[in-house]
Amino acid sequence: MKHDSRPSPLAPGRQLAASSVSFAMMNEHNIASYDYDLPRERIAQEPVAVRSDARLMVLDRYSGTIQHRYIRDLPELLHADDTLILNNSRVVPARLLGYRTRTRGRWQGLYLRSDANTGVWEVLSKTRGRLEIGETITLQDRNTRDGVLLEVMARTDNGNLLVKPQADAAAGELLRQFGWIPLPPYIRDGRMVDADVQSYQTVYAAHDGSVAAPTAGLHFTKPLLKQLTEKGLHLAEVTLHVGIGTFRPIAVEDLNQHVMHTEWGSIDAAAAQTLNDTVSRGGRRIAVGTTSVRTVESAAQDDGTLQAWTGMCDLFIQPGYRFKAIDGLLTNFHLPRSSLLVLVSAFAGRERIMQAYDEAIQNEYRFFSYGDAMLII
CATH class of the missing domain: 3.40.1780.10 (QueA-like)
Known part of the structure; x- marks a missing residue:
């Protein structure tokens, strides 16, 4: 309300x-x-x-x-x-949720930008342990159903991940399907509710x-x-x-x-x-x-x-x-x-x-x- x-x-x-x-x-x-x-x-x-x-x-x-x-x-x-x-x-619905495909450890990410030529995304990443190059992340939709895989390609100088979605779809389309509105953390710890859309x-x-x-x-x-x-x-x-x-x-x-x-x-x-x-x-x-x-x-x-x-x-x-x-x-x-x-x-x-x-x-x-x-x- x-x-x-x-x-x-x-x-x-x-x-x-x-x-x-x-x-x-x-x-x-x-x-x-x-x-x-x-x-x-x-x-x-x-x-x-x-x-x-x-x-x-x-x-x-x-x-x-x-x-x-x-x-x-x-x-x-x-x-x-x-x-x-x-x-x-x-x-954009830039907040992402999923898990590490190999270990099933929980993963959270924030989409920052993408390269239209290569399809590679830059994301902030939060998970337990270090993600290895070549590892994959399974994104989940709003009903926690498994979706597209993100392959870890590299790290940037400031520690962000470069990942490539294993899907033939534009970034905007994938974010609309799998992303949430990225509220600031001072709003109830960055809650995820449809009203904020x-x-x-x-x-x-x-x-x-x-x-x-x-x-x-x-x-x-x-x-x-x-x-x-x-x-x-x-x-x-x-x-x-x-x-x-x-x-x-x-x-x-x-x-x-x-x-x-x-x-x-x-x-x-x-x-x-x-x-x-x-x-x-x-x-x-x-x-x-x-x-x-x-x-x-x-x-x-x-x-x-x-x-x-x-x-x-x-x-x-x-x-x-x-x-x-x-x-x-x-x-x-x-x-x-x-x-x-x-x-x-x-x-x-x-x-x-x-x-x-x-x-x-x-x-x-x-x-x-x-x-x-x-x-x-």
Whole structure:
């Protein structure tokens, strides 16, 4: 059953509460500056019953003023000349279950990518003991029936497996037959239920490739998008296939030493033109999610103009970065010590963001993938 608790919004226009931590004393390029304590009950386990009923913290990044609103208020909060930047990547059912054919020991995997020419998949692998080259894994479907074999071909430098399915079928077809939606581990230990097939997918998802949802987009419904376009807002769709790196905390102290994970992204000519036209008419470019930010910022020229672009995105945005292609950001509340929290802090200021998170916890906002959102303008 989906969560339907909707506390009344606080009066608009309140100033940020003073945080219990002296953030100003911290180094914005040290990962410890992006740590915070979150009560476990604030981690959303289910989406709200109606996507647009999620709560929305509106943060003015210049004045620090906040409002407590709802996603459904976006038509009131945004301007007719604004453009929303949407990541239309679709989450693939990348979580795999099966067993080692020879020993029958249980095996779990996460599909990461495949080579269309060779048919070889790269997967994260979890099992007891070491898998040998040439060994096979028997995949099982949702009814635990035996299915296709995966032959272990090699290991990558970072320890992932390269496997080849023993079947004449495309990766997408096999994943639909044998895969599960790969929920983050903080959602009831990555449960596997059919309801998440729909709820962990944006309504505008179009291109298979992500192993995690671009979660800010989960708040939109088709009626809400219709309301926004009828008001005069424009939509620009980009694609960034979200990789497994989005789940991982930053492992180094000094942010300047962090190596960002790489993801495939693309912007077509129509989306680029829509965003260029937005600037020309004085509108704002509002990125829906950090993946949309990284896509347009990777593609933008120094003056902020865009053209069609396809490439690998490894852009790590931290304080000091000069944003070229966005004027606002709609985003969820992110994990401590994550590159996503660092990006949001680069956009609005670390001290302001950490104080806003403190305010969100005090006001019982719901955090992470199925949680509430903030609009930073």
